[in-house]
Amino acid sequence: MNRKKLEGLIAAPFTPMQSDGSLNLAIIPAYYEMLKANGVKGAFICGSTGEGVSLSLNEKKAVAEAWAAVAKEDADFIVMPLLGGTCLTDCKELALHAQQIGLDAISFTAPFYFKPASVDMLAKACSEVASVVPDMPFYYYHIPVLTGVGFSMIDLLKAVDGLIPNFAGIKYTHEDFMDFLSCMNFQNGKYDMLWGRDENMLPALALGTKASVGSTFNYAAPLYYQLIDAFNHGDLKAANALQQQSIDMITLLGKYGGIATGKAYMKLLGIDCGEFRLPVKNMSAEQFEAFKKDTEQIGFAEFSSRLQPAVNV
Template sequence: MSIFVGSGVALVTPFDENNQVNYKKLGELLEYHVENKTDAIVISGTTGEASTMTESERLNVIKFTVDKIAKRIPVIAGTGSNSTEIAVEFSKKVEVLGVDGLLVVTPYYNKGNERGIYGHYKEIAESVELPIILYNVPGRTGVNLSVSLVKELAKFKNIVAIKEASGNISYAAEIARQVPELDIYSGNDDMTVPILSLGGKGVISVSANIIPEVIHNMVMSFLNGDSKEACRLQLGYNELSNGMFIETNPVPVKEAMNYLGYEVGGCRLPLGEMYQENIEKLHSIIDRHEVKKWK
């Protein structure tokens, strides 16, 4: 059974004026996503700025999310690290919090070889019972999971899916062909429908932070047989989705959310403020798409 089908939001972590986690706002965001058809919450990932948070902050944010969502939709927590030992221990701590799955990015910076990456995921998979989503995003990690390695990793009973963010549709097609037992989630908003056409189950979306219902409807339209409507939404919102990456994620999506009145604060260094010309470009894109403002 799939961890989720549809749109999983790669949720931002809201910060207050002191750059501390704003739990009141986090609670509001979680309720907003339940109300606006988001199918799963992905917390403590890249978009959530997990790499600049302490372990205790991440655990607190994950626990808060699990408690607030209260099993209404699945909660998936990012537990990846470039240290296998840290990833194993953190995954074990997160498991007891009641999440529905783990999102585990490939070990970054080290540029592990295939044996090392296999060992990395093996140790994590054998340390927890939770279902695991592999996360392939070579543009950020410097590592691309080979199809043969994915095939080997899929033999672990709790490695059940892959978030595919290489941007290479041929690679995704080979995963779908050679490893059909793995669910595939698009990790790129602009490739959601193409991934669905290969048998994908949905998307883990940055854009869903501001257009949750659109992303849900895009996926469900396709899965319910209305590929024409899914394609209309995909092409109609690609400019907006790509605008979320006009600078390094999650800087633009937080800027977009603040422009729309969400008040989620800024990013932690080393992610700085956007250049003014990019801010103006992003605001223009948002205005053209008439994105709904915060309630």
């Protein structure tokens, strides 16, 4: 398999919901246009940000079909679904579905109820899923803070190399830069390492990262493109300041209760994705007002994504 590696920013979209908690797929065309207008190169759907674990199998298919529809003519926009983790039967069905509707790649995370007892068991689980769509790139999604599965990824690469021909790389959502760099350098950079911690993009760039997947690229892509640009021009002082702006923005997620805050940022852009499903807690109306004030203080509007393409981006 002669795979092209990914480049630039891949957003992990929120799954839009109606006020009654059902899917609101009608928003997805506008969502896609907004991402394109801000230079985003793809969508990692039904992941953590996309609440994949809170969606039924049919809902996941519906979300995937909606993204497939908007991006089908767009060779420059990758769509990759997270298939899931605990039930491999479902994951295989979703992989075949992804292939059928023409998605570009698939992703899978470690089973997070029964956790694999060894890297080899994890590799076997990956293999069982990847093998049903041997022509599709397969990305492992490494997010130990949510799965509780914390093997070194360099050990996973060693285990899958030769075993899983369509293993393309790893979406790496963790802070172990020693492990990350070892993966980058494994087999002369054979595997595509996608950085998944927006708040640490600058250190990852210093290690040679070319593509990132993140939730804050949904609403602040220009900030990160400026950061990448500053880094590429050797202006570390500017890059540092931009990363700090990213951190200030991400700090508000913690302040307002976590992942659901992302949908509040989206509302500020003009794309209402509704609320997160249970068990995630959403902001109250009062909290949203306080949040809005905080976003003004950090200058969110100056670096946020825009519905219309900015001039000279």
